[in-house]
Amino acid sequence: MLQYSKTGQKILDPFCGSGTTLLEALLNGRDAVGVDMNNIAVKISLAKTFIPDIRELDCIFDEIIEDFTTLTEYTTVSFPDKEVWYTKDVSEVIDKLFFLISKIKSNDYRNVFEVLLSSILKTVSNKRSIWNNGYIADNVLPNKKYTGDALKVFRNKYYALKKSYIELVSALPNRVGNVSIQLSNIIDYSPNEQFDLVITSPPYPFAVDFVKYNRLVYYWFGWDVNKKSEEETGSRTKRNRSNAVEDFFNEMELVYKHIFSLVKEGGYFCMTVADTHRNKSKVSFVEWLYRIFCENGWNLVADDIRQLECQSMAQKRIQYEHKLVFKKM
Numbered sequence: 001m002l003q004y005s006k007t008g009q010k011i012l013d014p015f016c017g018s019g020t021t022l023l024e025a026l027l028n029g030r031d032a033v034g035v036d037m038n039n040i041a042v043k044i045s046l047a048k049t050f051i052p053d054i055r056e057l058d059c060i061f062d063e064i065i066e067d068f069t070t071l072t073e074y075t076t077v078s079f080p081d082k083e084v085w086y087t088k089d090v091s092e093v094i095d096k097l098f099f100l101i102s103k104i105k106s107n108d109y110r111n112v113f114e115v116l117l118s119s120i121l122k123t124v125s126n127k128r129s130i131w132n133n134g135y136i137a138d139n140v141l142p143n144k145k146y147t148g149d150a151l152k153v154f155r156n157k158y159y160a161l162k163k164s165y166i167e168l169v170s171a172l173p174n175r176v177g178n179v180s181i182q183l184s185n186i187i188d189y190s191p192n193e194q195f196d197l198v199i200t201s202p203p204y205p206f207a208v209d210f211v212k213y214n215r216l217v218y219y220w221f222g223w224d225v226n227k228k229s230e231e232e233t234g235s236r237t238k239r240n241r242s243n244a245v246e247d248f249f250n251e252m253e254l255v256y257k258h259i260f261s262l263v264k265e266g267g268y269f270c271m272t273v274a275d276t277h278r279n280k281s282k283v284s285f286v287e288w289l290y291r292i293f294c295e296n297g298w299n300l301v302a303d304d305i306r307q308l309e310c311q312s313m314a315q316k317r318i319q320y321e322h323k324l325v326f327k328k329m
């Protein structure tokens with residue numbers, strides 16, 4: 001970020017996810033826009049780049065916990081198979097917390113607590129253990145009962161969150177970057193001005209489906225999992241067809257050409273990417289990127305390769321990560 005941009009220049013992360021680039025922009029005094037079509041990604045990015053007053057945060061948390069014990073009337077969320085996904089006790093805890101959080105007046109603080117609650121929804125569900133970190137399958141229901149204390153998990157998550165916010169506040173520079181975040185498919189995002197730098201980790205062919213990964217969060221918030229998943233570039237819903245690889249790249253080409261139009265001449269595009277696999281054969285995303293950038297007037301400036309050590313289930317077959325930098329000529 002510091003190498004390829006100057007203070008006052010504008011950065012875009014077209015697939016901002018949980019907001020890593022945006023947080024760096026904030027801390028490095030850069031102005032940045034993050035775009036993502038996933039509702040929870042946008043909420044996480046907003047929470048990650050929010051600078052709270054820690055005392056205010058504590059007050060809201062204490063109030064939630066205090067009101068929780070006396071709360072008798074509250075609205076409940078309903079979605080298919082809720083009683084299969086959650087025990088009665090856990091559902092009651094989440095419904096109560098959702099209700100109390102919905103009463104927080106400030107949008108920013110309410111968003112923080114919604115994100116906090118969303119972060120425990122998988123942990124306290126009756127999920128199968130193989131779903132701990134990964135994708136939750138479409139047609140398979142959970143087979144284990146969660147026996148922990150959901151309120152305690154929420155509390156502990158709050159303490160961890162508060163610690164991160166204290167660290168964030170103490171790391172703030174004199175000039176904090178301006179960050180804005182948009183919930184949009186990047187293809188529909190057409191701002192008036194162009195950007196100096198794009199920094200992103202884009203969707204990979206045949207890697208993670210972020211909407212379905214967050215299926216339970218979508219249920220609780222009443223967002224449409226299937227509709228959103230269809231919108232996600234490269235999502236699993238498009239993979240079973242015989243021409244899935246071609247479809248992915250055709251879709252990606254449109255998306256990349258649109259992002260290219262958002263960057264100034266002389267601007268940079270930095271990303272972390274990797275080759276993936278489908279049906280045991282390699283899908284060369286990196287080579288495809290070289291070609292697509294080259295055909296559209298970009299030059300490769302750097303390709304730093306590193307071997308990945310710690311691999312999650314979803315990434316198991318991704319061995320090398322490339323840090324690619326292109327310049328728009």
Ligand SMILES: C[S@@+](CC[C@H](N)C(=O)[O-])C[C@H]1O[C@@H](n2cnc3c(N)ncnc32)[C@H](O)[C@@H]1O
Binds near residue numbers: 035202255
């Ligand atoms: C690899 S992740 C980004 C990870 C991010 N760097 C982080 O730190 O969390 C890719 C992101 O692209 C988003 N995405 C996929 N298709 C999109 C589209 N067409 N428009 C906008 N966002 C999209 C997904 O929702 C996901 O959050």
